[in-house]
Structure formats: structure tokens, C-alpha cells
Amino acid sequence: MTRTVPSTPCSGQKPGTSGLRKKVKVFQQPNYAENFIQSVFDVVERAPGSALVVGGDGRYHNRTVIQQAIRIAAANGYGKVLVGRGGILSTPAASNVIRKYGASGGLILSASHNPGGPDEDFGIKYNIANGGPAPEAVTEAIYARTQTIDRWLTVDAPDVDLDRLGSTQVEAMTVDVIDSVSDYAELMESLFDFNAIRANVEGGFTMAFDAMSAVTGPYAIEILENRLGFPKGTVRNGIPLEDFGGHHPDPNMVHAHELFDTMFGPDAPDFGAASDGDGDRNLIVGRHRFVTPSDSLAMLAANAHLAPGYAGGLNGIARSMPTSAAADRVAEALGLPCFETPTGWKFFGNLLDAGMATICGEESAGTGSDHVREKDGLWAVLLWLNILAVRRIGVDQLAREHWARFGRNYYARHDYEALPTDRADALMAELNQSLSSLSGKPFGNLTISTADNFSYLDPVDGSTSSNQGVRILFEGGSRVVFRLSGTGTEGATLRVYLERYEPVGGDLDRETPEMLADLIRAADAIAGIARHTGRTAPDVVT
Structure with a gap:
């Protein structure tokens, strides 16, 4: 009753x-x-x-x-x-x-x-x-x-x-x-060439997957170990725990440092990956080669046709605004539309339902396709495994060949976490007020070409989403984006996205902090980060 x-x-x-x-x-x-x-x-x-x-x-x-x-x-x-x-x-x-x-x-x-x-x-x-x-x-x-x-x-x-x-x-x-694990595993088998991946494993291809004591563990064990033949123990921290083992289940260089230590160590396996608390994010790292989420989106899109589920080609590519433009260059080369949306997977839903996009991605380690309507960490890992198995190369070689063809978007995100909300709001308010006066201003050897607050017109339903983040675009293709995150539970998180494009024939294999140094200094000067927050460095760099 x-x-x-x-x-x-x-x-x-x-x-x-x-x-x-x-x-x-x-x-x-x-x-x-x-x-x-x-x-x-x-x-x-x-x-x-x-x-x-x-x-x-x-x-x-x-x-x-x-x-x-x-x-x-x-x-x-x-x-x-x-x-x-x-x-x-x-x-x-x-x-x-x-x-x-x-x-x-x-x-x-x-x-x-x-x-x-x-x-x-x-x-x-x-x-x-x-x-x-x-x-x-x-x-x-x-x-x-x-x-x-x-x-x-x-x-x-x-x-x-x-x-x-x-x-x-x-x-x-x-x-x-x-049994949702079985349902999901069957879906993955319909998309990827499990036989090719199994053959690569039998040929000696090795992997380390960190489930971070979170939800992906049962799915990863069933697919990677039971169905693809990776040895038992390939999936680390595979049992979901209520407190994630006391760790922060965010697959990045800070919170997945043990995996990074493994992948940059002397006996590194061929491929490393991790997923987050609820299984929708991913980390991709090869032997001595970290792949940013923005680059991963671009590399997956460029090679997706090698997987059976995408052999017919893509309808389009979509990325969130803070994600680097690396995917745009792939879309242009393939003659595909590329959509720039606000942050949040819900903005991809209309494009996927309308058949306008097939693969989507966010810089915050989220990548997915039209097989579901969420980003999907294990899906991204399996597409990587499929591509590497068919091409018979490693992550580092794939990355180098990709940059040689498309150029490289050096990219990083700096997070200033648990800021007092009033300080974070004051920083963004002052920054928004300054936008109309920034065009043409020099900051070191960089000169601002345009500055705005991103607004999105949905091409499917005609809706508009405004105030989605401040974009500072520099002459030559570099940019800085500022936005407050909506995923925290305490205070405010300021996210600063830094991107520098290096064209084909340029410096394609330098250290990212070195290549972004000028942008980091310009970002602080433009937004007054230290002045508003009292912070001289970000809490997390990804």
C-alpha cells in the first residue's frame, strides 16, 4: 500500500x-x-x-x-x-x-x-x-x-x-x-575484433589495467582476463570497495601514479589503462608514453575503422569546448563534420541520436560512441587494444605517426580545487568583464586575437546554452580556457585549459610543460589566478 x-x-x-x-x-x-x-x-x-x-x-x-x-x-x-x-x-x-x-x-x-x-x-x-x-x-x-x-x-x-x-x-x-556485466561484455564483443586482440595477447602483448577499486573491476576482469586471455592479475584493484580503498578514483597522473610508475619503469608492459569510480572515464598510457585524453580522442577517431563496429566509417566527431582541437584536424582530413559542445555528455546525446556524430570526447578523460549515450572508459580501452592489434604497433609509435600526419596539440589542464566559492566567482566575474578589452593585447610573446564566453547553439533542437566557459584565443592557434567545474562537492574548482598547436614539421616530441610555459604565465596574468585564489600552483595537473 x-x-x-x-x-x-x-x-x-x-x-x-x-x-x-x-x-x-x-x-x-x-x-x-x-x-x-x-x-x-x-x-x-x-x-x-x-x-x-x-x-x-x-x-x-x-x-x-x-x-x-x-x-x-x-x-x-x-x-x-x-x-x-x-x-x-x-x-x-x-x-x-x-x-x-x-x-x-x-x-x-x-x-x-x-x-x-x-x-x-x-x-x-x-x-x-x-x-x-x-x-x-x-x-x-x-x-x-x-x-x-x-x-x-x-x-x-x-x-x-x-x-x-x-x-x-x-x-x-x-x-x-x-547480470549487467554479461550484457555489457556482449555489447563490446559486437563492436570489437576480440579474435585479433586475443591473437595479439597470445603473441606476447602485455597490459596493466587499474580498476582503482571501483566499478569497472568486474567488467574488466570478465572481458580482459576471461574473454581476451590476458593473464590473471592484469586487472589491478579489481574488487569494488565502498571507499575505493581510501584512494581517489580519478584516472590521472596524480591518482593513478602506481600505474604510471609501472608504465615508465624498466619492465613496463606494452599498454596501460585505468578507469574511474563509475567507469565512464579512461586513462591511456603506453610504455613510456602518456596519451592525453584529447589526443586519445583524435587517435581513436583516425583509426576507428579498424574495429568491426566502425568499419563503415564515422558520421562525425564531437568534442567538448575545453577539449583540444586535435580531433578537429582528424575530422577535416577525413571530410567529417566536427562539433564543439559545452562540457557535459548530455550535449552529445542529440548529435548521437540524430546520427550526426559517431565518436565523442571530453578532455576530462571521457570518450565514447553511439553504442550507448554515456562516455565509456572500458570501451575506449578496447578500441585502443583493437587498433594496436590490427596495426601491430605500440602506443608510442602510433602517437608519433599521428603527430607526423596531423601536427600536435600540446595540452594540459590545471585544476585549483576546493577554492572559496566567492573567490572563484570573483575571478570569473572580473575575467568576463575584461573580455571586450582583451583583443590585440600582448602577453609576453603571445598576442590575443579574440576572447569570449562560449555559447552553444544545438544544431538538432535549436536550444542555446550560454556562459559555458571563457575562451582566450591567441594568434597562431594557441588558447587558454577558464571555467568552473560542476563535479565537485566542496567549494569551487577552477579549471584552466592550456593548448598550443605545433604544426607538421615542428617540435613534435618536446615536454609538455616546456611547450606550455608561456601560456601558463599568460593565463595567470590575464585572470589574476594567484591574486584571486592565493594559490601559486594548481592542485592537479592532467
Whole structure:
């Protein structure tokens, strides 16, 4: 029987780039998670008796909120809930389940690459029926509802056994605990030449994969070790832990330093990779060669035709605005359209659904294609493995040959984390006010050609997204981008993106910090980073 629980609005429930993210203790407050889930159900489109997908990255508080969501879904007229065994669903696997089983949408419980544990982060985001993140119109409607909500609905029912495959009734609703690993692995086998990869492994090709004690572990073990034949132990930290083993599950040079030590050591394997907390990001590093996410997008797009799922060619390439223009050069060479979107995978959804783009990427280690509507860390790793197996070369050689053909976009992102929000806002406000006066100004040996705040006109639905980040473009093709991140839970994170293009025949194999030194100095001078933040160096460089 449905029970109505009176409630009042909770402050701060505006979804960010990837849903609602707060500290666990915030979500543990009475009515907090329930209000948000009910607000989602109050506004999203669905037919009576629709299916809902629920799962998360296994972080602390995951199982509790899954049980809450199941009861609230039963009270709100859903006919079925599909949940991953153990409550585990990687973000790309959740997108696949939504699409495969025709669900009306899904709740993904994750804070992605943010740390987990009782004192750390938790998150909820809603994905729509195409498997992708809810667009801005939906998230705005959810937020509006959180500000007026006065009740949430539930049923009195025991917890569902999330560790046992099979069906359970919760009132009139069926809960199916499914093996999402098998579903996802079958999808990957339909896209990639597993025989070619297996043959490369049998020929001595070696790999190290760090699952970072996060959600990708079970998927990576099944695919890399069980189906592709890599030796047991190839997948490190493969068991998902509620606190990610006390580590920060962000696949970059700082938080995946053990993998970097391995790949730059004397006995490095041929290929190294990692994924993040919820499985949608990736790290690619060859023997003594790190590949930036921007370069990885470009290199994958240039070679995707070598995988069976993309043998017919690409419809187009899309990248987020802060991502380097390396993919643009590939698109131009292949005669393909290239779309520049705001940060956030939801902006790729329309392009993918309309068949205008096939491969998409973000500089924050997210790459994916039209096989789902989320970025997909393990997908990117498998496409790399497919390409290397067919071309019979290593990562370093592939990178050098790519730059010799297209030139190189030296690129880095500097993150200033947990800044006081008022200081970060003041920096951006002052920077925006200065834009009209920056054109033509010199900074060292660099001269600004144009400066603006990026605005995106969606070519599919005609919607406009403004205020998406400040772009400073210099003569000769270099640029700096400034934006505040929407993925943190504490204070504000200022992200500064630095890019220098070196054409074919130029210096294509220099150290990135050396090549970006002038841009780093110019960025501080233009935005007054040290003056506003008190920081003389970023917290994280990727």
C-alpha cells in the first residue's frame, strides 16, 4: 500500500553537470534523498508501468539509496525496476541496460571520480530513455520541483536481496536483479575484433589495467582476463570497495601514479589503462608514453575503422569546448563534420541520436560512441587494444605517426580545487568583464586575437546554452580556457585549459610543460589566478 510521507524542500538540490553531488552526510539527512528521487519521478516523462534502471558505482551509501529508490518507484507506478547485481552498474553499463531493455530512464548513484566513504561524496543523476544524461530542460524541472515538494511516496516492503539474480515483487512492481556485466561484455564483443586482440595477447602483448577499486573491476576482469586471455592479475584493484580503498578514483597522473610508475619503469608492459569510480572515464598510457585524453580522442577517431563496429566509417566527431582541437584536424582530413559542445555528455546525446556524430570526447578523460549515450572508459580501452592489434604497433609509435600526419596539440589542464566559492566567482566575474578589452593585447610573446564566453547553439533542437566557459584565443592557434567545474562537492574548482598547436614539421616530441610555459604565465596574468585564489600552483595537473 502506498504511503505518503509529508516533507519540506531541502536546500541545495540543483543538479550539476552530472547530477546532484553532495557529501554522504548530506544525503543521510531525513528526506534528502527521498525528496530528490520523488522530484525526479514527479517531472520525468514515462508511461504507466514503465521500467526503471537503478544502480551505482558501489560507493558507501549506494545500497541504502537503492532500497529507498525501489520503494519510491513502486509507490509511483513503475512496473519494473532493473538493478545490477550487488547494486553495481557502471555508468556506461547503465546506459546500455536502459537502451537494451527499453526502460523509460534510470537513476545512476555515483559521484564519478570523487572519493567515497562515510565522510566523502555521493551522487544521484537521472538518465532518460535514450540512455543519456537528462538534458537541461529536465534537470531544471527536477530542481524546480525540489523547491516546492511537500511529500514523497513509498511502500512498506522489506529490502530486496541485491546479491541474488532473479525477480522479486515489491507490491505490484517487479524488481529484476540482473547480470549487467554479461550484457555489457556482449555489447563490446559486437563492436570489437576480440579474435585479433586475443591473437595479439597470445603473441606476447602485455597490459596493466587499474580498476582503482571501483566499478569497472568486474567488467574488466570478465572481458580482459576471461574473454581476451590476458593473464590473471592484469586487472589491478579489481574488487569494488565502498571507499575505493581510501584512494581517489580519478584516472590521472596524480591518482593513478602506481600505474604510471609501472608504465615508465624498466619492465613496463606494452599498454596501460585505468578507469574511474563509475567507469565512464579512461586513462591511456603506453610504455613510456602518456596519451592525453584529447589526443586519445583524435587517435581513436583516425583509426576507428579498424574495429568491426566502425568499419563503415564515422558520421562525425564531437568534442567538448575545453577539449583540444586535435580531433578537429582528424575530422577535416577525413571530410567529417566536427562539433564543439559545452562540457557535459548530455550535449552529445542529440548529435548521437540524430546520427550526426559517431565518436565523442571530453578532455576530462571521457570518450565514447553511439553504442550507448554515456562516455565509456572500458570501451575506449578496447578500441585502443583493437587498433594496436590490427596495426601491430605500440602506443608510442602510433602517437608519433599521428603527430607526423596531423601536427600536435600540446595540452594540459590545471585544476585549483576546493577554492572559496566567492573567490572563484570573483575571478570569473572580473575575467568576463575584461573580455571586450582583451583583443590585440600582448602577453609576453603571445598576442590575443579574440576572447569570449562560449555559447552553444544545438544544431538538432535549436536550444542555446550560454556562459559555458571563457575562451582566450591567441594568434597562431594557441588558447587558454577558464571555467568552473560542476563535479565537485566542496567549494569551487577552477579549471584552466592550456593548448598550443605545433604544426607538421615542428617540435613534435618536446615536454609538455616546456611547450606550455608561456601560456601558463599568460593565463595567470590575464585572470589574476594567484591574486584571486592565493594559490601559486594548481592542485592537479592532467
